[in-house]
Amino acid sequence: MEKTFNLTRREDGIALLVMDVPGETMNTLKAEFADEVTQVLEEVKADSSIRGLVLISGKADSFVAGADIGMLDACKTAEDARELSAQGHKVFAQLEGLNIPVVAAIHGACLGGGLELAMACHQRVCSDDKKTMLGLPEVQLGLLPGGGGTQRLPRLVGVTKALDMMLTGKQIRPTQALKMGLVDDMVPFSILEQTAIEMALKGNRPRRKPKLPVMSRILEGNGAGRNIIFDQAAKQVLKKTQGNYPAPDKIIDCVRQGLDKGMDKGLQVEAAHFADLVMTPESAAMRAVFFAITEMKKETGAGDTEPKPVKKAVVLGGGLMGGGIASVTTTKAKIPARVKDINENGLSNALSYAYKLLDKRVKRRHMRATERDQLMALMTTTTEYKGVKDADIVVEAVFEDLNLKHQMVKDIERECGEHTIFASNTSSLPITQIAEAAQRPENVIGLHYFSPVDKMPLVEVIAHAKTSPETIATTVAFAKKQGKTPIVVQDCAGFYVNRILALYMNEAAQVLLEGQSVENLDKALVKFGFPVGPMTLLDEVGIDVGAKISPILEKELGSRFVAPSAFDKLMADDRKGRKNGKGFYLYGDKAPKKGKKVDETVYSVLGINAGAAQEHNQISRRCVVQMLNEAARCLEEGIIASPRDGDIGALFGIGFPPFLGGPFRYMDTLGSRRLVEILEGYQHQFGDRFAPCDMLKKMAEQDEKFFP
Ligand code: NAD
Structure with a gap:
């Protein structure tokens, strides 16, 4: 049987533990790995020639993207869930307890159980790649980090930052991770493995204390000060959750008890609270949503019909909606978009919509200026139907007027190819009525975005009676590339939402x-x-x-x-x-x-x-x-x-x-x-x-x- 954890020994005495879940594109942790890891760690312990251990992933995009959530649905009782957490604690403690240096070399998603695993290592180095993201997102599933995360994170980065990460579930980029002490070093991916090996060879250095602002240093160092932080966090949580979500309070309690009463007690509390949360209807509902989204990612929206490629899009109207649609097409889907408006204002609006989005990322240093300019070059504008002929899809976002929409259908059938899809962003006109003006109604479909387009995750894809399955599948795939979650609905006033x-x-x-x-x-x-x-x-x-x-x-x-x-x-x-x-x-x-x-x-x-x-x-x-x-x-x-x-x-x-x-x-x-x-x-x-x-x-x- 193929293994997930593969140990190779190097001549310099460092062993590489490569994690590579067979047959999956991403690494996720499963309960059945516990025995395998324990066995590998026993092997490492028994081999006195091994001077250090480096944990690294065999996958392109993930260190470990989290624990397999399917495990939780298999828990019939809270005791099952508590055991799951306790088992994780045991394995991570074995890793942490090795008396040789253990270094995690992180590239790609390092989330949930993945980050908990990395935190159980003695040192961490991550790549400076865009794909690298660290976080404990369990709260978004109504849970808490049940693999020691509530204990190791505050000890590593301080209480305030740890609570912020765990209560929001936010993901941290490499530069920030280095700054806050979540990782010890950050290097280009090309030298990640080598750097980790050198760190292991040099041996453990005393752990850096997290760099905290003066106020946090004063408060975090003593029980009374920490109580102020916990009380404030609890107040903020209540404001945000209105008491509807049980996980945040339990996260705070784990951190509080762990710091007041020690790591062992903290882990016990963590396992107990984790188990309670797994059993709540809130977490069950949020996990169901997660599975639904995962399932929908794989669907074409039209059964077995495969989507056609979209190499170029046209957006009619560069107003509030058109500007947003053109922006997500170029900046997110990276598909060239030609914006057509009768009004210069519409054109400049679309360009500035995209520029503002990209420039914000440049200012936050999440993107280089050259990349922004390359993406901006994907958007071109016209007041006439020039350069639209080879469009695979046209999204119409002109004024809400049936006659005008009919005119658009006719214009596009005249100016574009036979295969060109005509997608209308109308919010209230039935697609059946819009398609009445078409000679090729099979190419007409609704594609209903929500405002503001760059932020709202949903689109409704509206099929009328004559819309072809190819048109549906291609439109669904196009929306997914824009980062949207599409639902396919039938035509009626107001659609579904x-x-x-x-x-x-x-x-x-x-x-x-x-x-x-x-x-x-x-x-x-x-x-x-x-x-x-x-x-x-x-x-x-x-x-x-x-x-x-x-x-x-x-x-x-x-x-x-x-x-x-x-x-x-x-x-x-x-x-x-x-x-x-x-x-x-x-x-x-x-x-x-x-x-x-x-x-x-x-x-x-x-x-x-x-x-x-x-x-x-x-x-x-x-x-x-x-x-x-x-x-x-x-x-x-x-x-x-x-x-x-x-x-x-x-x-x-x-x-x-x-x-x-x-x-x-x-x-x-x-x-x-x-x-x-x-x-x-x-x-x-x-x-x-x-x-x-x-x-x-x-x-x-x-x-x-x-x-x-
Ligand atoms: P808007 O007034 O902001 O923009 C409409 C744009 O269309 C203007 O720039 C206008 O110059 C341009 N235009 C008009 N005639 C044109 C033509 N013949 N060729 C090219 N461009 C033309 O309107 P909006 O809020 O962006 O709405 C556009 C469409 O999106 C409408 O059908 C609306 O119902 C729908 N919609 C709006 C929202 C919303 O929240 N505003 C949400 C979903 C859907």
């Missing part, structure tokens, strides 16, 4: 009109777990955008989409939100220096007296069940292909709380029977817009779930 969002927003507006204050409403949904409340979101997206989409949804989907009268009143007062500095909150000069303040005049515009004070969970429940019911209806109608896609769409397009795993997983947690009861209660109280959809009613009869 805006459709479920609209009902949630309408309900929030309804609650507002009943006399709830803007702050209370926003706070309720933030507490529920959304990144911002609905009124803040409306200000950001544009109240005018909401007002424009609402009647379209009502016409196409029925009376449950009737928007409350708030939109008309706000539009009559020219309140568009942040874009014109007039919305639910104050902007510009009137805004407070820190935080946000409600523009109280909005209440008189709406004709309400904001005195009601409903409980937060009552408010959030009303808004959220509207979203859930509509998501189920989208599945019932085949708009989305699966509950998994529905979850990913809501998580990445709206910011649905990750600890709930998405609307479908949350519906399973609530139970279909309970959800239908809630909806029927509200239907009785507030009207038919709450009537549960047929799918939910049927599921409720047997109390069925969406996921096995």
Whole structure:
């Protein structure tokens, strides 16, 4: 059987331990490796000719990218999970306990269990390559580093920095890792192995104390000072998590106990807390999301159909969306993009959008200026259809006007090749209608980005009845190259994301009109777990955008989409939100220096007296069940292909709380029977817009779930 850990002895007495998981592109740690590692370490111990050990990876892109998360789902009880962690502790302690120098030579991803392994070595050297990233991202899966990370990291880099890394899960680049003492040296990849060997030959030097700012040095050196750091961290965590995520508090507790009571006690606490977290529904949901994303990365979106290569793209319209789309095409996908706008402003906007993104990276020293300039050269502009002929895909982001979109379809069929895909970024026009102007409707598809394009991870790929599988697969692959997570949805007004969002927003507006204050409403949904409340979101997206989409949804989907009268009143007062500095909150000069303040005049515009004070969970429940019911209806109608896609769409397009795993997983947690009861209660109280959809009613009869 092929091994993962292969030992080779060199003449100078240094042994190389090369990690190379057979048949995988990345190294990940699995439980079954424990015996293999123990055996290798016994061999090293028994061989007195070995003077030092270097751990290095046989993979191109990863030292060790983490532990295999599949192991966790195999844990039936907390005791299983605790044993898993304790087993890791034992193996890492054996490595750390070797009485010869042990050096980790790190190149590529060194994350989670990988970094914990590296920290159990006596010294670390990393390559200065872009691929090299170090971090403990467990918190993003609702977990904590269970392989000694909560103990070794603070001892290596200090409490403040260790907490920051573990509570955010952020990844650290080589220069920063060197600066903070996470690694002892950083060298070009070409001399990484040699440097590690020399470090092992020289033997262990006393460990450098982490370089800390004066204040941290004073605080971290004693228990009382550390308590101040822990209390502050806990406060910040609560503000961010609203108490919805159990992992951060447990991470803080592991560090606290480990430093107060010693490493052994710290490791015991770590294993116990890790085990508890593995069993929480929050971590199960976040792990399910992780698996869903991994699965989606492999799919073409069109069964067995393979995508065609995209060597060149054209973007029509260089406005807010077009500028962003052209930017991610050139800077992320590294595909040449030609931007066509009728207006010079659109062209310069697209260029400056990309330049700003790239230049930020140059300023942070994440990119060289020459690389920025090379990427900028991929974007070219035109006010006419020059140089567009050989485009493989055209993404249209001109004004939202059906006639104009029809004109674009005709222009592109005339100017480009027979194979050229026409992808529309429309937010409300059915793709079927846009395709009516096409001679080759099989090439027409929707590609719906979210604003701001460079930040929002989701795109909806919308197939109409005649879209060909090649067009779907090629568009999905194109979006993935731009760094997006695409979900393929069927054509309907609002597609999936805006459709479920609209009902949630309408309900929030309804609650507002009943006399709830803007702050209370926003706070309720933030507490529920959304990144911002609905009124803040409306200000950001544009109240005018909401007002424009609402009647379209009502016409196409029925009376449950009737928007409350708030939109008309706000539009009559020219309140568009942040874009014109007039919305639910104050902007510009009137805004407070820190935080946000409600523009109280909005209440008189709406004709309400904001005195009601409903409980937060009552408010959030009303808004959220509207979203859930509509998501189920989208599945019932085949708009989305699966509950998994529905979850990913809501998580990445709206910011649905990750600890709930998405609307479908949350519906399973609530139970279909309970959800239908809630909806029927509200239907009785507030009207038919709450009537549960047929799918939910049927599921409720047997109390069925969406996921096995
Ligand atoms: P925008 O007004 O910022 O940009 C539109 C651009 O199209 C302008 O630069 C304009 O000069 C250009 N244009 C107009 N006619 C043209 C033509 N004949 N040929 C080439 N360029 C032309 O608008 P936007 O917010 O970027 O929206 C564009 C599209 O994206 C719309 O269909 C909108 O519904 C959709 N969309 C918008 C958002 C959003 O949040 N703004 C989100 C998703 C989708």
